[in-house]
Amino acid sequence: MSNAWFWLLAAALCVSAVMVVRSRDLVRAVLWLALGLLLTAGLYAYLDAPFLAGVQVLTYVGGVATLMVFGVMVTRRHTSASAEASNDSNAVGVLAALGVFALLATAILKTDLPESSVPTQTTAELGRALLDTYLLAFEAVSLLLLAAIVGAVVIARRRDVETRETRGSATLPSIQVGRTEAE
Amino acid sequence: MNVVLTALVTSLAILVGVLTVTAWGIWFERKFSARLQSRLGPTMVGPVGLAQPLADLMKLLQKEDLVPEAADRAVFNLAPQIAALCALGAAAVVPFSAHIIGAQIDLGVLYLLAIGAVTVMPVFMAGWASNNKFALLGGMRALAQSLSYEVPLVLSAMVPVILAGSMDVSKIVEYQAAGSWIAIGPVWLGLPAFVLFLLAMLAESNRIPFDIPEAESELVAGITTEYSGMKFALFYLGEYVHTLVASAVASALFLGGWDGPFAPGLHWMVLKSLALFTFVYWVRWSLLRFRSDQLMKMCWYWLVPISVALLLGAGAWVVL
The missing domain is CATH 1.20.5 (Single alpha-helices involved in coiled-coils or other helix-helix interfaces)
Structure with missing residues (x-):
């Protein structure tokens, strides 16, 4: 049951990630990105890291995505509801993505990850560790x-x-x- | 299973309660503003116009649903739904009494701030997707405003968190019930933080004197220009729910929440929230609108430095 949540989140995250780069419209791409960041926060929450999830939403959706949106609004000419995203380096992009994926996959597979779940840390402990x-x-x-x-x-x-x-x-x-x- | 059932029932009760209070909150605002301007307000539907919200709802349901030809349909249709969802979602962690709370989570304050941050997105979506100059200008103003006022909002919300030593809204209320309300104890710290929070909250919910994003004399209706029928109703509802929930949050964080003598906790919480709600409308109908640059200047020159100082003060108070 709990695994189902993971697969649901992961699948949705993959879809939104692909849509970020496949969108012809810049604004839609940013919105898909915001959704992706939100779903990442969902993954954090699923992994018993609620603080990280909250901060993810606050800084990435509320800060980064909003700033991007602001950039689009200020820099584009507003002739229609669409702002075309120019993308003429597909091959390079695919290569770079595959390279990063291979690197991360090997790193994750080679690392000896603990089988048991990580002990949940309270926000107070997190703060103490940081400072x-x-x-x-x-x-x-x-x-x-x-x-x-x-x-x-x-x-x-x-x-x-x-x-x-x-x-x-x-x-x-x-x-x-x-x-x-x-x- | 029992836990899930309890949570469901409580959430449903809170949802219905918030929506009902909001519907008649709108009626109240219309009456209140009318009295301030020597008018009568709604009088025709029901005794003293009490059935007006129902009539409005029926009217909005029957209206034609218009989507501009050149709009980005999907985004345009999604925006009001997300707006209403965000406004209602914030109500989940507000403790209406010691036991009536949708979801008691350790990071309630963080959750509230995160939801507040997401609220910006539907505003932008509506402003952009409408493909209308006024909507776009309104959207841009709203974005700039929310982005700036988020800083003092977060910093001033941290003052009760530091004093109570918890991000759980219920724990903050319990701390105040055991000692003194944060707005008055210590007063040099709590009161300015409360005022700052209230100002930033007004700005985030686009209320006069901060309603520049939908200044009707210059921007028609800002982001809602192209919306009609139920979609407009969702925006309208979302805005009032946001104000109501924000009032409830402010009274929980600074005014002791459900803490009070003689009456049950729920009564006090509702009373405090409605008092703040009324205050917001009092301000709305009494003051003039700021200019956009004045708004930004006030935020960055005054509110941000003061909130940083308050944060340091709170830290010092706890340590010393």
Whole structure:
């Protein structure tokens, strides 16, 4: 009975994953991706990791998928309800997917996984482990994320300043040139 | 089997209860807003218009179901259903009394926040699939708003979690029943967190002064522009259910939930939730709408820093 849930989730996840890359429409692809991420959370919940499941939904469906949607909305011209997804490297994509699959499959098959189910860990234990045993790793990740945020701001800023400067320097001489020619 | 049966019956009772309260909550809002504007509100159907929700339902059921020619049909049809589902799903972990709760899970608060995060998707789906400029603009505004206000919402919801030392909504209520309500104890911490939560909640449920996504004077009706009949009803219902459930969550997290003297817990919970619900409509009919940039500025310049400070304060309070 409980295995049935796994197969149901896994099958649905596979379908949505395939639909992400097969969709002609960018928005539909993002929506399929959101469904896939939601189903992944379902798998986590099935594996007795409710905290991971909750965080998965909060960050991936609520954060990542929403940001993608935002990107589509802001960058596309809104002439119709569809935003075409261009995909002209099918062969490379299939090869890359198969390669990753082979790598992961061998890694999983070669690892000696415990037969018994993993002891369920409460959120309190999880928190203690993060801020105690793995404090260094935790802080390193925080620092990395901070660097990423600062980097994003710097990249966004610099391009803005540059375009303004180049525009200024490009327009000024051209006006002068135009005048001299006219004269 | 018995456990499953109990859970089913409880869930069904909560579902029916929430839907009923919502239906007459809409009637109440119409009456309330009418009184604020020196009008009478619904009076024709039933005594003091009490049967108005039923009449509205009949009307919406009979309306023609329109789908725009150029819309993305599948997404367009799915959006209102998901919207209503998300709004109702949040009610599952709200403890209406010590025993009336749909699902008692350890991570109730996390579940609520996760559901809140998913609520953005149907709004976007409706806005995009309608293939209408107003709907799209409304969708974009809603996305930006939800994305920004999620930060103070999550951070302020963490204050009761830290104080009570649990993510189980029932445990948080029990903690408040044993000590003092989080909104007043410690007051310098709880009250601002409560106000922040309420503001972020108003923003997430697109209520005035945060109803920019469906500002009728500029965007017709935002994402619901192209919707009619039952699909519109689902959006409409989802929005009210969301407000009601969010009021219930706020009263459980900050106002002691079912804790109160003299009367049974359920009465107190309903009373507190409805008081907050009324407050939301009071604000809605009294204040003006913000501008989009003012809204963003308020969130990122004020609410986010304050909520971070409150989070640190809560940590310090627990440790010291």
